[in-house]
Amino acid sequence: MKKVKLDNQVIWFDESLIPEEQLNYAFEPAYWQEQGKIVGSAMGRGITWFVELDTMQGALRHYRRGGLFGKLIEDSYVFIGESKSRSFQELVLLDRLKKSGVNVPTPIAARIVKQGLTYSADLLSEKVPHAQDLASLLRRHRLSESAYYKIGNEIRKMHVAQVNHTDLNIHNILIDDQSKVWIIDFDKCNSQSGDAWKQANWERLKRSFLKEKAKGAINWDESDWDYLF
Template sequence: MLQIERKTIGDSVLLFEDDLLADVSVDMFSADFWQQQHKVTGQAFGRGVTTFFQQKGREYVLRHYRRGGLVGKVLHNQYLFTGLHRTRAWQEMHLLKRMHQWGLPVPKAAAAHICRSGFIYTADIILEKIPLAQDVFSLLEKQPLSPAAWTTIGAVIKQMHDKQVFHHDLNIHNIMQDVQGKIWLIDFDKCYIRKGEQWKNENLQRLLRSLRKERSKNSLFCWQEDHWQWCLSGYQGTNL
């Protein structure tokens, strides 16, 4: 079982899987570093800028942790430091490590960076990019998913819930499908192992709300209410 390695450089702590990114450095968590080496393959724009790059035949995703909501307008990317194990990057990387060991379809975390300044820290994470995959939202902008695909989505969410993993932001943008039809779950920032059962239905309802929201904004969005039953059938392990 591979362990997550750790090293300290000045005010920075680096976490890394040495079979993915060896000789990890603070510079690797800067988009400019990869731009200067002409290894950037693309960018995505949301709350912040996500950078895609290639290194030694593999594709990676570099994401800087940023706050949302009203607090994010003031603090942007700063978080209160209450211990390394409580930082967003440490928690996401270790959760993904556990999920990958469980065989769940999630990306591998290659490295993380936590930079502390007194009681404040900033953080970044590098993930392996899921090859030849698109988020399901983008797919539904073009055509509907098959009943089998929806059933698989439901079954994958059930696998995650069976391990008591609470996905903080389970929405249609955070579910992906690759060219072979495999379903993946992404974006595990602020996610954690949670006891109990009641929250699981609430998690599913969050996904349903995201589908209804996208449908209300775009009449051509290829999803209908009755498609939800396909997803539930996969979750419940019942036949269509």
């Protein structure tokens, strides 16, 4: 990754995926709108914009706080160093996982905008092509035993890379039209040694299945859980 500083911005980017001259505007949805290159969007904590780059489709996300604190301070974080910034850390994790053979979006660029003692952050990563999240798929039909095993195997690969996904749920596991499993959304996740923390990832994922099942929203039975292993 190459690093540049533009006024109060610090940007890290893969120059094989996005040209440096585009960086001044690449994190602004209005720029992509003017170019006619917004190809979709998704709602989460904020809006993720899907944009058409020369090399691939990208997902542009502005970091926002959740919970009660997020209502007071929507998108500012205390600056304690570039390497500690949310977008840089997620960029590094994605790069590490990609190199470890885990199916995650390709990291393209990350930005922080410093404002005194605080900063805001943005991330541009690959939009996984022709993929839907597990929750959406299970609303329509059951999954096969082999599909569940593939999901479990991708999580095990992530754990071998010693990455702790602290918000593993059925909304950030994707399956594409080639039945390939992807894991997304590594904000606030981290590299971690040892094995003790890995069980917490599995337990969080199971709670996600149970929560949606309790709503009657998905075609899933608790016995399906065993197919992950």
